[in-house]
Amino acid sequence: MASELPLPLLALLFLVLLPPLCSSWRPADDDDASVSRSVFPMDGDVAWVVQVSDLHISAYIPERAADLALLGTALRAIRPHLLLVTGDITDAKNQQRTTSRQDEYEWVIYKKTIDTILGRGSIEKSRIFDIRGNHDTYGVPHRGGELDFFSTYSVNSQLKRLSTISSILLQGDRSYQFLGIDDTMSVGIRFPANLFGHPTDKRIEAVNSELKYWTNHSKTPVTKVIFGHFPMSFTTSSEKGQRYESVFARQSISAYLCGHLHAKVSKQLWRYHEVRTTEGHKSSFWEWELGDWKDSRLMRILAIDGGAVSFIDHTLKQALQTSILVTYPTDSRSMNMLESEKWSMRNDINVLVFSHQVIRNVSARVFDSHSEFKIVEEIPLQLVASSSVHRPLFHAKWNAENYRSPSPTRYWLQVFVLDSHGVKISSEQRPFSVEGKMAIPTSPWLNYLVFEVQWEDMYQLLMWSNMAFTIVLLCSPKLLYHFVSRSSSYQRWSVSVLSSPIQQRKTSFWLIWFLMEGTRSKPFWLCLVIYVLWLIEMPWFWGRATSENGEIAQMYLSGWSIPFYDGGLTGNKLSNPDVLVITLPFLYLVVAPVIVLIYGLFAEKSIAYLRRSRRIEYSVDLENMHAESVRLLPVAPRALLMKFPDKLVSMTIQFCGSWTRRALLLACLIIAAVHLKLCSKLMSAYGTVPVALSPPLTWMPLLLLGAAAYCTNVHAD
Template sequence: MSIGIRYPANLFGHPTDKRIEAVNSELQYWSNHSNVPITKVVFGHYPMSFTTSSEKGQRYESIFAKQSTSAYLCGHLHAKVSKQLWRFHEMSAPTQEQKSSFWEWELGDWKESRLMRILAIDGGAISFMDHTLKQAFQTSILITYPTDSRSMNTLESINWSLRNDINVLVFSNQVIHNVSARVFDSHNEFKIVEEIPLQLVAVPSVHKPLFHAKWNAENYRSPSPTRYWLQVFVQDSQGVKTSSERRPFSVEGKVSIQSHPWLNYLIFEVQWEDMYRVLLWSNLAFIIALLFAPKLLYYFIKKSLRYQRWTVSVMSSPIQQRKAYFWLVWFLMEGARSRTIWFSLLIHVIWLIEMPWFWGHVTSEKGEIAQMYLSGWSIPSLGEDLTWNKLSNPDVLVITLPFLYLVVAPVIVIIYSLFAEKAFACLRHSRRTEGTVGPTKSNVESGYLLPGALMSLANLSDKKILSIVIKLCGGWTRRVLLMLCCILAVIHLKLSSRLMSAYGTKPVALSPPVTWMPLLLLSATAYCTMLNID
């Protein structure tokens, strides 16, 4: 972006249509102006999972596949989050009979992990190895052909031809005396099939690191891309032996798509631009339903005696298959009893949807104060004539999703739970003082018919179940809910402190919806639900 947003809302790459067309033209130029086959490798900062679509909905994946790009190398995630992530992109176009594909390889980082990647192109085949330079440089072995069938091969094509050679790059501070390759058969307990000595190739290089050997590739045809495995062994002039990683290969260029751990899949293969919309609006839909469902239920219960008789019949039935649903209805009704708290929650949610969440120094420590909305940052100096979305969208998901999922939705649930717990405590007290469970004046005046109906029909329903429910929802329940309030407050304060450290303490601390509104709502509810019973 032309204006860089400060961490943590700098998660995505935002290509423009102009930038995508420029990359497409560059790749197309080499296809049109070369008499020899061209191997195309594209470097970029952001993975495709953290790259947004352009203004017209264009994406780099279709460009890379259309232009026969072999690989896209990216970073951004750092080795603390991930290490050696790769993904095979396969795309089909209506005008093409065969599917186009390319590899995406994440590099890790040099800044903290000191990861260095050595990449080689051998007759169009691309291979790489990663080396950590935190310690003294050790002998490194890169097999340039045949390539690893798990992460470097391309799908078998009509023009594919077998290559009867093995090529290896050996980087070492010592003189290399002996290099050999061994082929293993995974279908026969990884027994050695063949051992092949490699010879140094005379190339115009100071260190002359290329070793080569011929073999009969026909011997290793297989329908399985992971049947045969290759490993290279090196001995230097000091007698030190080094071996490469054993890896599968396919002389026919077949690829084996490996299953990745769920965290790698979540980070590298989920399109987070689309996932953000799903997570955001599903959460908002849940919150809105949680707010308005009690009001709709109250309307039907108040207006429809038939619905009330249905609830009475459910409670009086000895076998109640819908009892969980019945208690959920009662929980929602009691949770929204306080109009003041309910309207405060509604105003809070409307504010989060339409109004700025907080203010902060968006670009630098002493930069201008900007506003962060649900749709991104709004910077005053840019004016109001913007025809595109606010900056840093969907980058703000690192702010909005934790706040909505860990603070806003739990606050509403705990507030409802505190009011429901108070209602249970009132039922218990009424039963003890009157000796029977019947409707009291306070229940009738409350306007909620369902709790009164519950009390009047207690003798008809299962008294043991009701007694157990009343006991379980006694004093310890409130203590648990208050403990959850404290835990929620700690989570909220941690999220707020992160925003303060990123965008300034004062502007964030003075922002009502994010900083102090959840704490006020929890405190007010805890006070309102205190029982004043002698």
């Protein structure tokens, strides 16, 4: 019989699980947390900046870089105080997008494109601030090395601003601080396990200190805006469990600007954070993700007007014509702050109008949504006199008391512009609240999932939920079978469950029987237990985690262990929870289904044995009865009837007894195909030979399924 695993195959399963020899371990050094400071003058108390993100300049898709000419044209009309490039400057992917590597040619294109924009005189080079994204660190073993092209071709590098924190102050009647944070990994893991921002305790403390610095050293009120590449939902905690949200709340920032998630993932990823500080006070700030330039050609204009922050996003599929940004009052759905003691009602309307044409007329209309959006008031706006030629600020006075309302969306504002060519342009209607009340709309489920779920915590929940389910699946039925099998009642109970009519069979009894039958094969159950324990603590596979010529590294459930050039290994695991894109599909789509299918194969085998024994008993009884009934018939009909029941019974039992097994074997083939697909992607990313020679990941699921299919083949006995 093949009811138990053959000894040679059992030996093979144990041999492939032998751990590799490991090098010595040592803790990794912390990242640099230095700060570069820049100060620029500002006219008045209104400032505006432009943000672009996720350029993904590619050697294989030249249109992305070529279309940056549209950004250059827009900058000539906008004349921003700053240009912020918030990460993923280059694509760092091959043409098939199966693997990642730094391409110097893409960085050369970026530098030439920025130089072309600067040549048009739309902005000074010193006012451009670019930071790394995860694509800009794919495969970079360490910063400052030969593969770290950001350190050579970025604007920040050319101006010697390679600190991980860029502090920028715009000084005028008020002070506006922009703080850029580079939270990319210190060791750039290759795609796909490079997805999260990784702040360190040093950097978080440095950010906290820098936000304090300008508050203490500025003679005017300071409005603070942070920009980075990673959303808060894709930013991990530090080694000591610190997070940025508490620092941002404690230092009363107004907004955090980011990119990373792209417009195709979801729309308008805006999040309002309310955080209770350690002092017990409640503070808040906005988080606004900007969609990508890569496919959507998005650009954001953000303005600060007397401390009030507002923005408008543009899709630059063609040259920017005219842009209207209402800087005050702000949109009550996405830009207001909660009412507080600091709130003061302002009796003015301010609008920035950016255009290549001369603006002849600007007016604003107020609508009442409670009266079918009838016009309540129309207000002409005048250009504010300024010493700066490029300050297109239009202003009007109004009586804000007229628009007090318990509803933050009762009154709506729309601005109309007429240029010198007679072209009329209008802004979108948007609600406002002169009292600063909020009307945050409900986020769609996809927006909530990708932007408001803390994926660091979600990974731990999903991972350990799966592991807990797997351990319970292995241990509980084994313990139950151990206690039940001590008495001689298990076989009788098993037969009674299978023999009872379908209507009387309870699902719980079937499930218990199914699980216990799956654990009856001791060698298989032991192999599964060892395999799961390996997946929890030991390396899954080995591959080139950084560059194509980098050292072979080990990937664990908790992250990567990356070799240093001196041959040691990092004491902590890098790229956690970034490995979720590898581990979760493997755990949920391969490991758990493999265990369930193995249980199913062994349970089906027990059913097949029961049916076989019943068929034998039935055949003996049938032959006795049939011989007696056909004894008086002629010879020819007697021979025919003797053969017919045997064929019918044989065909019926074979059909009824095989469809379940065929379904299980088909499911095994599907899981094997999914597994091989996952492995092929990892081979493309981290090297074919190292991943292929990593049995815990590549071969064990296939070996387990193949061995279970062989050992449960009743017809081979």
